[in-house]
Amino acid sequence: MPLPRPASGERSPGYRFGLAVLLGLLLAIPLFAVYLLVYDRQSQSETARGSIVEGWGQPQQFAGPFLVIPFSQMVETEVQENGRTVKRAQSQDRALFVAPDQVRFETRLDPELRRRSIYQAVVYSAAMRASGSFRLPDLAASNIDPASLRMGEAEIRFGISSAKGLGGSRPQVRVGGRAIPLIPGSGLRSTDGSGFSGRLGAMPPGGPIAFDIAFTMRGHDSITLLPSAQDTRWQVASSWPHPSFVGGFLPVARHVDAHGFSAGWRIGNLALNRPVVSIDEQAGDTADRVTVALIDPVNLYSEVNRAVKYGFMFIGFTFLTLLMFDVIAGVPVSGVAYLLVGSGLILFFVLLLAFAEILGFTPAYVIASAAIVGLLACYSAAVLGSWRRAGAVAGLLAGLYAVLYVLLGLEAYSLLNGSLLLFAALAAVMYFTRGVDWGRIGGRADTIEA
Structure with missing residues (x-):
């Protein structure tokens, strides 16, 4: 029996x-926006x-x-004199840099979240304590005449990358049990000359200093140490529960919990592959830096950005569902x-970003997904002519938003889980459309009765 003639x-x-594919590709424009x-x-x-941290101090x-x-x-x-090369002995001023024989740093980081409008930044105050000793080197090994040393001009130098961070602090330096006055802006080359120094005056007699x-x-x-001593030890403690230890050396011991962290280096x-004593300051290797960073574990912009990259998956799955109702169930879309449905799906990411800046990522995700699922469910009921069919669309979207939230939390396995989800979706589409004659007017090769 011949099939009924299709409507005009x-x-x-x-x-x-x-x-559906063409419209999905067109929606790439607002998705990119x-x-x-x-x-x-x-x-x-x-x-x-x-602007929040301006005036407080740099990393x-x-x-x-x-x-x-x-x-x-x-x-x-x-030198050249009368066309002849003449050798002359000239006196040059040099500086002998002696790193500590051993030094112990103790640092207490007190973090604080500072806010301005909807934005925030992590700042800290670091209580620093450094103790140790110097040992005068064997001058003969360095080919230096002991008589040429100007011991009365000897000084101790400490480098800090941002001297502005010393605001409100009066550094105390004691050498041999004697407090010495400090000179600002005379730090080390490794910190671009920023820091402080103090003239020792009379050197302590003999032995370690x-x-x-x-x-x-x-x-x-973040806070960073450039180690230089023969034996450097650094102990750091803070109430911030989300530290990151990076650099050329990791801590030999550390403890991190919800109340803060402590870590130690030796x-x-x-x-370091560098001498303790050098003539003039030697540039430190940046690979030897030890850094403690106070990180925000949830970067909402990074999370929203990753969610937007799954936008095509939402559009594709939803359009396939509508297409199945159109092709198989005979409900024209x-x-x-x-x-309009695609616009609602893209609006989800705008709502997610707007709410996340105020409420945080997880509450924003729940609100935005619930709003879009409700909106598209009501619209689908009108388009598909059935609340039952609209429930299928709403269930699909709710499942997709749940899966996406899980994928965003599984950075290491997001690709694996996403690819398995796409495989399952493709298999379902193949199964439900296995009897469709894609080129025949009217939808299916057999008579559609349901």
């Missing part, structure tokens, strides 16, 4: 499939964070201390309906 204007399943919106809001957030980096002893050294140079340094400095996000100069 009816299109083949292949045409409707192509229309949402991606740019996330990037723009993130840039505004970084600018706002910069701090400290180096030293060094015992610096100036001396004079005769250097033979060649003990020192003790105490001060408080302010900064934000680094020898053999591991217009191109305008596809566009």
